[in-house]
Amino acid sequence: MATDAERNRGAGAYSTPGVDHPATPGGEFKTEGFGPQVSFKITDVNFPSAVYIGRDDRLIVEIAPSAANAPILSGRILRVNPFTGIGDVFYMFEQLPALNPNRVFQAFVFNPGEGFLLNVCLTPNASAIHRGQEYVAVSLIRGTAASFFRVATLIGDYLCTGGNLAWPGSRVLCCSEFPGNLRVVQITNPAAGADWVATVPTGARWKVYSFHALFTASATVANRQVEVIVDDGANIYWDSDAQVNITAGQAVSINDTGTNVPQGVFTTTQNLVIPPQLQMAAGHRIRTATAGIQAGDQWSAINLLVEEVIEE
Amino acid sequence: MSIWQCNSCGQIYPDAESSPDTLPHVCHPDVIEYAVFNSDGTVKTPERRTARENIRNENLLPSLTYWEGVPKLRVPDPTRNVPTILVDAESVIISEGKGRTKVE
16 A cells, blocks of 8 residues: 555645656755846857957947937847856947047947857937948957957948948948938038139048039129139049120029030020039039139029048 | 138138038139220230139048047058057148138
């Protein structure tokens, strides 16, 4: 006949021996509500990622912006937890400081710790950031701030609202690759009696589609002839002139685009031509040289339609 | 927003730092001696253009970079131990010209 001990080898009175699991003896409580739910092998493990961040490695984020923004860098790293000694996933979240929108590359270095880099993500923190306004490069580097060696390039592309950048997944492009940001550049009116010049700013490359400007001649008798010149800051590589003189008292709209437009009916509208799909590097200039300009003449409402990308 | 007058060419312009849409000031390269015309439109004294000296160019230096928010110039390493090094930037624009005067 079975003893009481034999009858209660399972979960309780008259439990089925060998089937019901015995209760855990007191003092061996196991929590299942805290701590990591999954553990990882940290030795003899297949690489979970192609990028391993060593102790002397850093992540560098280099941004060249032409719009105000303070993007967010985030990511995950598989590394050894210093307290438990087992591997777990560390989440990286960095709010970059407000960027100076001057098209100059600004570098920020992060030390995420040693481990396998699982992914990186960059998110804009402003609205209306268009493609062509903010080029971002994320790399793994080794070395000092003054001089470092780039070990791997993870991301190289434009950040824009609605278009986050991520590794793995995003492309690695040169910053001067179009399409860029379509914008109207307004040129400050020159002084009376002076021509105007638009210089491509440092860090930009323009594709010029057209420009429009208003030339108001004074009452001084003279024949003004508008000339448009494109140069690299020293050497002229395009020169185009208007077909009709501007006489005293006239206010004439000067328009320039990449296709030749015959003189129309309106004598107050003149058309010139620039090279189609004209690309201008930083420091190149588009300017007027008005033969016969007088001291009281005035250029105004000078607007250029350009497509802009960042160029180093 | 600050308004400045260039001491090299006399143009009045807003500060480029006021808006990313404002182009940095660069002087026009020509100094003009105006032509004088007769009443019938013929030229009495021809126009004369000469190259402007001491052009002010407020575009940033191409070698300028920011390291952790601090402006630096990236220049070739004179010792050739590394490709480039960072040095302090005394001026960040291409050429000062004759300077500028604040208008408002």
